[in-house]
Amino acid sequence: MPRTKEEWLAMQPALGDVSCDLRTVETANPTEGWREVLARTYTFGFAVRAAPASGETFSASTSRWQLGSLALVHTVHDRGDGHRGPSEIAASDPDLVGFLYMRHGTIGLDFEGRPVALRPGELVMWDTARRGGFTTFARVDNQTLVVPRERLAMAAPGYEAMFGRPFRPDHPAARLMGSFMGALMPVVSRLDAAARDAVADAALDIARAVVATRDDPQPRQQTAARLIAVRLYIDANLSNPGLSPATIAKANAISLRTLHRLFEATDDSVGAVIRERRLSRCRADLLRGPDESVTAIAYRWGFRNMSFFSRLFRERYGVSARELQMNARVAHARRCDRSALLGARSPAIW
Numbered sequence: 363m364p365r366t367k368e369e370w371l372a373m374q375p376a377l378g379d380v381s382c383d384l385r386t387v388e389t390a391n392p393t394e395g396w397r398e399v400l401a402r403t404y405t406f407g408f409a410v411r412a413a414p415a416s417g418e419t420f421s422a423s424t425s426r427w428q429l430g431s432l433a434l435v436h437t438v439h440d441r442g443d444g445h446r447g448p449s450e451i452a453a454s455d456p457d458l459v460g461f462l463y464m465r466h467g468t469i470g471l472d473f474e475g476r477p478v479a480l481r482p483g484e485l486v487m488w489d490t491a492r493r494g495g496f497t498t499f500a501r502v503d504n505q506t507l508v509v510p511r512e513r514l515a516m517a518a519p520g521y522e523a524m525f526g527r528p529f530r531p532d533h534p535a536a537r538l539m540g541s542f543m544g545a546l547m548p549v550v551s552r553l554d555a556a557a558r559d560a561v562a563d564a565a566l567d568i569a570r571a572v573v574a575t576r577d578d579p580q581p582r583q584q585t586a587a588r589l590i591a592v593r594l595y596i597d598a599n600l601s602n603p604g605l606s607p608a609t610i611a612k613a614n615a616i617s618l619r620t621l622h623r624l625f626e627a628t629d630d631s632v633g634a635v636i637r638e639r640r641l642s643r644c645r646a647d648l649l650r651g652p653d654e655s656v657t658a659i660a661y662r663w664g665f666r667n668m669s670f671f672s673r674l675f676r677e678r679y680g681v682s683a684r685e686l687q688m689n690a691r692v693a694h695a696r697r698c699d700r701s702a703l704l705g706a707r708s709p710a711i712w
Contacts, residue, residue: 423437431562440500440501444496535572589625595614
C-alpha cells in the first residue's frame with residue numbers, strides 16, 4: 363500500500379546537507395577520490411572512472427541538500443564516465459527517480475542501451491532501478507531533483523513514460539524545473555525544516571507539471587543528438603583495437619546505414635573520425651616526451667600496424683612520431699636546465 367505524505371515526512375533520511383570536494387579526499391588517485399566524493403553525497407552507487415586527457419587534472423565536487431525525503435543535488439566534474447548496472451542496482455536500498463537539468467557542458471547518457479546527448483538547458487528523468495551510464499569529455503555542471511519513487515507515483519502518475527526522454531531548452535518543462543532548482547540552490551542551506559518541507563511540496567508540484575507534458579511529441583534534432591552520442595562513444599573507446607563501424611552501430615542501437623548517414627553531412631567517414639581522434643591522442647602523449655616507446659603509445663590508442671600508423675602520422679603532422687617525441691624531450695630537458703640554473707642563482711628563502 364502506498365505511503366501517505368505524513369509517513370514519508372516521518373522517514374526523513376538521517377543524512378543532512380553534505381558537500382564534498384575531491385581536494386578534501388585523502389587519495390592521489392582521481393578515480394578513487396571521485397568514488398569517495400559520490401559515496402559521501404549520493405545514497406546510491408555508481409561505478410565511475412576519472413579520465414583526464416594528457417596534461418589535464420581532474421576535479422569533482424558534489425553538494426546535496428535535503429528537502430524532507432527529497433533532495434537537491436549539484437554536481438560539477440571533469441572528463442570521466444560511469445555506469446549503473448545490475449550489481450550497483452542490487453546494492454542500493456533507495457528507490458529513487460531524478461530530474462537532471464544540465465547547466466553547463468554536454469553529457470552522453472545511456473538509458474538501458476539507448477544513447478542520449480544532454481546539452482545545456484535540457485532536462486531528463488533517470489531511474490535508479492534501471493541500468494544506464496554517462497560519459498563526459500569536458501567539464502560539466504548539473505543539478506538534480508531526487509524524489510523517492512513512491513512520492514512521485516502519488517504526485518504524478520504516469521511518470522514512467524518520461525524515462526530517458528529529454529526536454530529541449532525552450533520547452534516549458536525544462537525551463538520550469540531549471541529555474542526552480544537554479545533559484546533554490548543559493549538559498550536552500552538557510553531554510554529550516556518547515557520551509558524545506560514546503561519547498562518539497564512545491565518541487566512535487568513542478569514534477570507533476572513536467573510529467574503532465576508526457577504526450578508532447580517534442581520535435582528535436584535527433585540526427586544532431588545521435589551524432590554527439592556516437593562521437594562520445596568513439597572517444598570513450600579509442601583504446602579498443604576492435605572499435606569499428608559495426609561495434610559503434612551496435613553499441614548505439616542503430617543500423618550501419620544510419621551510422622554512415624550521420625557522418626555524411628560532416629564530410630567525414632566513421633573510419634576517418636576514429637583515425638583522427640587516435641592520432642590526436644598519440645600526438646598529445648608524444649609531446650610530453652616520455653621514456654615510453656612510440657610503439658607502446660600507438661598500441662595504447664588502438665593502432666596495431668606500426669607501418670600504417672607511421673605513415674598516417676607523418677601525413678597528418680608533417681613529421682614522424684619519433685622525431686616529434688625526440689624534439690619534445692629536448693625541449694623538456696632545456697626547460698629543466700633553465701629552471702635549475704635560475705634556482706642556483708636565487709637566494710634561499712626560508
